[in-house]
Amino acid sequence: MARNRTYCGDIEYMQSVTIDPLTHERIKQSDKSQRIIKKAKHPAIIDTEMWNRVQEAIVSRINHNLVSDGSKHAIVGIVVNKDIYCRKLRCGCGRRFKKI
Known part of the structure; x- marks a missing residue:
């Protein structure tokens, strides 16, 4: 739950990529620079600043x-x-x- 960006009111696209459209095999996108982050229409449960501080605490x-x-x-x-x-x-x- 602490790593899910939707709780701060954002949506993260391109987290995984479909390799084979016939078998629907997907791999996780390891390069975070290719992910797209957009503001969602749903209200945020926590603010973005608090979510960023939680991410720093997890890494530490x-x-x-x-x-x-x-x-x-x-x-x-x-x-x-x-x-x-x-x-x-x-x-x-x-x-x-x-x-x-």
Whole structure:
């Protein structure tokens, strides 16, 4: 919810692109400069200034001790645990186990 631009009264176009029109296969647009942002007709729940401050807070909280091998985890901000049991084991609810 905090990353959704529609709550501040804007609409963001070109977030994904259709590769194949027959199978409707889409990929996410990684280049944010090609996205189009327009003011919507619906009222904003939060103002744009507050939404920008939330985005800055989200970026500041990303763990920057990441794997530097160019994997997808380095982009998202997910720390890959070196312990094999922490990577493989899952709780009944679906969460991963952590070492304390």
